[in-house]
Amino acid sequence: MSPTDANAGTGSSNWSGAADPAGHPPYEEVRVAVDGGELAVLRWPAAAPDAPAVLALHGITANALSWARVAHHLAGRATLIAPDLRGRAASAGLPGPYGIPAHAEDAAAVARALGLRAAVLTGHSMGAFTAALTAARHPRLFGAAVLVDGGVGFPAPVELSADELLTAVIGPAMRRLSMTFADRAAYRAYWQAHPAFRAAWSPWADAYVQRDLVGTEPELRSSCRIEAVRVDGVGLFAPEVLDAVHRLPFRTPLLWAERGLMDEPQGLYDPGRLAAAKLDPDLVVPVAMPGTNHYTALIGDEGARIVAGHLLAAAEARSAQD
Template sequence: MNPYEEIRVPVAGGELAALRWPAREPGAPVVVALHGITANALSWGAVARLLDGRVTLVAPDLRGRAGSSGLPGPYGIGVHADDTAALAAALGQERVVLAGHSMGAFVAALAAVRHPGLFGPLVLVDGGFGFPAPTHLSADELITAVIGPAMDRLSMTFTDRDAYRSFWQAHPAFGGDAWSPEVDAYIQRDLTGEEPRLRSGCRLEAVRTDGVGLFQEEVTGAVRELPGPATLLWARRGLMNEEQGLYDDSRLAAAGQPGTKVRAVRVDDVNHYTVLTGEKGAGEVVRAMLAAVDER
């Protein structure tokens, strides 16, 4: 039996799918958590387990992904921000804590700027601070530079679920003890179709549009315009478990983090994925969420 329930919320063009892990006590605070560019709501599975019902956690499948793949365009970071606001309003809570991983962190920051009355403190997980787009790259080259191999799988087919599992287990970020039943459930939620032609449920058009949108001035500038406080948890290692992560002190300084309302915290011994899905990373995210709930 799943520890969560599936809900649907009206948004422009249809209904947004979301997973809800209920709190043990009625009236508990709500945290809304937003996933990355080719991910889905179950990327928050380890965080939900470690929260252990102390808050209600609600994680949507963003437009064009998993349970929300049927939602039509237009896509883009601004559309996701407005969908997030519609979800928060439907939950009927004030000052909802908003968390986001990777692209979801940019969506969270923009949602907080566009809809300041809905949200309390933010928890940004290895995302939210952007960099200028290289002017010599085409849109597709730009997206490839942003998400690399994650883009390749969107045009691949898999004979069965084991094949998809093997594809992900070969990813450098999920080596060793980084694999877990929660990671397996997360990647399996991505699949659609029938054997022997299973494929990712992420809409390619949505990923392309969102990837380019990560470099728009309104999106990259949102984190410097936040109406309230935020915590950034940045992973020491990168998307392919490489030594250089997305951020370091010098990159954050170049992106304008000092002097903002964002407190930056380095998380060692994790990469861009395991800062969310691994035991240590998820534990840090939970601590930041609970502190944000207390700070509302």
């Protein structure tokens, strides 16, 4: 799929290239028409025109460059396409409604606009919940899926309000959205000190966090719209979203990180929590990622290598069925 082919019907005709943090071939950026405006989408092209495609969805306060290291490990064997989701980074200007269903429909719109057929659908954290819902709603649009440290939830405690629930799940990330930073070096230092990033800092991590930054010095801030994050966070506990992983149209690996969002020993998942979720073994196959935390499962070198391997395996399995 060439840039010209991929751009058909998107409402934008100009691709721009940006260098990989390690100096590898650049990714391209395009605007894709969705409800209410245009979504910014990054594309790391494969070496061969007939290579498989992967549509990758990021987490709740992340952006498309969270997938850059996975693209590096794909090494041109698949085209990786990753949007900045509505309300984040270069898609921050898109209006609501927000929520996981809105992101799912945006993902389907990207797949249709870029002519993806039987692509592998993947997502990390909130993006995994979105990927599961997208696959459940549009079972014929994609050929396979891979979930990364997300997609499986648990019923929300009834005694918590929406804001209390959100604070319990992503409190530190929400606080960051209200902070300002004097310059880009200050934002870099903030993330370098983050427990989950401290031992895994890299050019990919730096490029990812810098894409999030907007405004002017000395009041730079995160691009994430707080209202979008609030609606999305509460929406993770909606019945349709929780049920999506039980309605996947194909057998799907769930890659789960050993450690949590702050690199704490308890991750989002463990064997007990996964057993309590009563997953259908014919639909979801949990795979532990030892030594990773919630962030390094995607941005760390070993985590990105594992994810890339599962994406390629999913694409090969799908190809063998055709």
